[in-house]
Amino acid sequence: MQSIIDAINEWLKELLVDGIMGNLTGLFDTLNSEVSRVAGQVGQTPSAWNGGVFSMIENLSDTVIMPIAGIILTFVMCYELIQMVIEKNNMNDFPPSDVFKWIFKTFIAVTIVTNTFPIIMAIFDVAQSVVQSASGVILADTAIGQNALDNLETSLEAMDVGPLLGLYMQSFVMGIIMWALSVCIFIIVYGRMLEIYLMTSLGAIPLATMGNKEWSSMGQNYLKALCALAFQGFLIMVCVGIYAVLISSIATSGDPIASIWTCMMYTVLLCFSLFKTGTLSKSIFNAH
Secondary structure: HHHHHHHHHHHHHHHHHHHHHHHHHHHHHHHHHHHHHHHHOOOHHHHHOOOHHHHHHHHHHHHHHHHHHHHHHHHHHHEEEHHHHOOOOOOOOOOOOHHHHHHHHHHHHHHHHOOOOHHHHHHHHHHHHHHHHHHHHHHHHOOOHHHHHHHHHHHOOOHHHHHHHHHHHHHHHHHHHHHHHHHHHHHHHHHHHHHHHHHHHOOOOHOOOOOOOOHHHHHHHHHHHHHHHHHHHHHHHHHHHHHHHHOHHHHOOHHHHHHHHHHHHHHHHHHHHHHHHHHHHHHHHOOO
C-alpha cells in the first residue's frame, strides 16, 4: 500500500514539476521575445514603422497644415518687421543693414517651415542610431538560457507535493501577469508611435513661429517634445533590459517560491517604469 502511495506521490511531483517548468519556460520565452520586439519597434523611425500611415500624415501636413503655417509665418514676420521699425524710432534711426537682416531671417524661417519633415526625421534618425547602438548590448545580456532553467528544475525535484502545488499556482499567475505586461508594452510602444505621428502632422505650425523672439518658445518647446518622444524609446528599451537582467537570477536562487514572488514584484515595477518613461523623457528635455 505504501508503495502505491509513494508512486502516486512521485507521479504528482513529476506532473507538478513539468507543469511549473512549462509555465516558467513559456514565461521566459515570452520575456526574451518581448525584449527583441520592443528593441525592434522603438528603434524604427516614423517612416520605417508604417510607411502608409507616414505618407498619409505627410500629405495632410503638406495640403492642410502647411497653408495655415504659411499664414502664421506671414503674420509673425510682419510683426517682426513692425517691431523692428518701432524700435528704431519709426525708421529715423533705421540702418539699411536691418532690412537685410529681416530678409535673411525671413528666408531662414521659410526654409525651416518648408523643410519640416526633414528636420523632424533628422531628430528621429539620431534617436534611432542611439537605440540601435544600445540594443545589441541589451539583447546580448538578457537572454535566459537553458542552464538557469535546469538549475531551477533540480531545486523543484527536491520539494514536496504541497509546496510544488503552491508554486504551480504562482507560476500560472505569473504567466497571466506576463501576458498583461505584454499588453502594457504594446500600448506604450504603439501609443508612443501614434503620438509621434500626431505631433508630426502639426509640426509646420510651431516651426512657423521660430522667426520671432517672443513667439519662438512655441517652436522650441515643440522640438523639445519631439526629442523627448524620440529618446523615450531608448528609456523603454533600458527598462525592459533591466527587468530581464533582474529576473534572469530567478532560476539560480535557493528558494524557488521567493524567486517567483521577486519576479512578480519586478514585473509590477517594470509596468510602473514603462508608464513613467514619457514623463521622465519630457523632464530631461524640459518639454512642457
